[in-house]
Every structure is written in structure tokens, then in C-alpha cells.
Amino acid sequence: MKFSQELRQEADSIFQAIFEHPFVQGIAKGDLKKEQLIHYVKQDFEYLNSFIQIYGIAISKCDNREDMQIFNEQISFILNSEVHPHNNFCQVAGVAYEDLQGYSLSPSSHHYIRHMLTVAYSGGIPDILAVLLPCPWTYLEIGKKLLEEVNPDITHPFYDWIQFYGARMDSVTDKFCARLDELAQNLSEKQKNKLKEYFLLSCQLEYKFWDMAYTVEEWPVARENIKA
Numbered sequence: 001m002k003f004s005q006e007l008r009q010e011a012d013s014i015f016q017a018i019f020e021h022p023f024v025q026g027i028a029k030g031d032l033k034k035e036q037l038i039h040y041v042k043q044d045f046e047y048l049n050s051f052i053q054i055y056g057i058a059i060s061k062c063d064n065r066e067d068m069q070i071f072n073e074q075i076s077f078i079l080n081s082e083v084h085p086h087n088n089f090c091q092v093a094g095v096a097y098e099d100l101q102g103y104s105l106s107p108s109s110h111h112y113i114r115h116m117l118t119v120a121y122s123g124g125i126p127d128i129l130a131v132l133l134p135c136p137w138t139y140l141e142i143g144k145k146l147l148e149e150v151n152p153d154i155t156h157p158f159y160d161w162i163q164f165y166g167a168r169m170d171s172v173t174d175k176f177c178a179r180l181d182e183l184a185q186n187l188s189e190k191q192k193n194k195l196k197e198y199f200l201l202s203c204q205l206e207y208k209f210w211d212m213a214y215t216v217e218e219w220p221v222a223r224e225n226i227k228a
């Protein structure tokens, strides 16, 4: 079995829990509250900024143009394309995207971003691929499942979101898996187990991110909702 298939198999219960999460089910039913959508976009805007920076760290560690190309493409994808699903949530919530940018991180997004940054700073390309992979992979499967199960028409409030993630995530997920499988062939069992831990923790934190948005999670002691 390929290393990426092993990762997917071990994470299956987390993937299933993500599909059943009330925020994801709320996208399917179109019944999310305005505050939940706003909290998601505020936090995800900052998450994506960090994701771009992590790709920058990854590029600084590449020793060949092909790997640089994979990460470089993804920076452009986030900057130019990933604004569409955010705009969909903003439209449904009735708020301007610009007003949701620059907020400080909630506990779970803070945790997730610090996890990715620690691995990016301390690890090599296989570590970085393993820690980042749950991001496109869980969204790919959520998008596909919602396309199948909801089969939304243009009147569905989250039509654009579902179409975007259902159709646009195969390529990056396949590229990350193929490169990780190639690199894993030269790794020891101990090294592969470390990558598995990174991958599984990112899957758990994907779940926590949905939960953070659904519960509008904040720090235990409220502060002014100041911009970062």
C-alpha cells in the first residue's frame, strides 16, 4: 500500500467525524448562522495568510525546481482563487470581505497554525507535505461528498463553495500524495511514523477548526475583538 493510502486509512475515523460535523452539515443544509460564517471567514483569512507563508518556508527548503513549482502554484491558487469560497460565505452573511480581515486568532486556529509552522521550520519537504496534506485532502472529500449528496443547484446558498471544493482540489491533493509517496520510499519506519503523527494531528485540527467556527470559539477571558 502507498504511504499516502496508509495515512488516509489511519485518519478515516477523523475524516468521517469531519463529514458529520454540524458546520459541514450546515453547509449541506444551508442553515448556518451569520455569526458562524463570519467567524469562519475571519479565522480562515488568517489561516490562509499563514499557509502562504508556510509555502514560502517550504520553497526555501527545496533542492529542485519541480518541488518549488508545486509550492509556488499553490501560493497563486490561495491568493487568486481561494477568495471565491470566502466571498460565498460573506455574501450569505451579508458582510463585506474586507471587514473580516486582520483579526486575532482563536485558540483552535492558533493551535493549527503553530503546529504547521513548527513542522515547517524544523522539518524537511516530506514533513511539510505530511503536515499540509489534510488541508486540501479533507476539503476535496467534503466537496465531493456534498456534490454527490446535496447535488446543489444554483439556488443553494453554498452552491459556489461546494462547486469550488468539489472540483478544484484533486490536482493539489494528487501532487502532494505522489511526491510524498516518492520521498517516503527512502525513509525509515521511525521517520514515517513521525510523518503520520504530523498528518493525524493536522486532521484533528481540521476538525477543531470546523468546531471553532460552529461554536464561535473565543479565548476564555474575553478581550475587545480588536484587529491583530
Ligand SMILES: Cc1ncc(C[n+]2csc(CCO)c2C)c(N)n1
Binding pocket: 044, 047, 048, 051, 074, 077, 078, 082, 134, 135, 136, 139, 169, 172, 206, 209
Ligand atoms: C482550515 C482550512 N483547511 C483547509 C482549507 C482549504 N485550503 C486551504 S489552502 C488550500 C490550498 C492548498 O494548497 C486549501 C485547499 C481551508 N480554506 N481552511
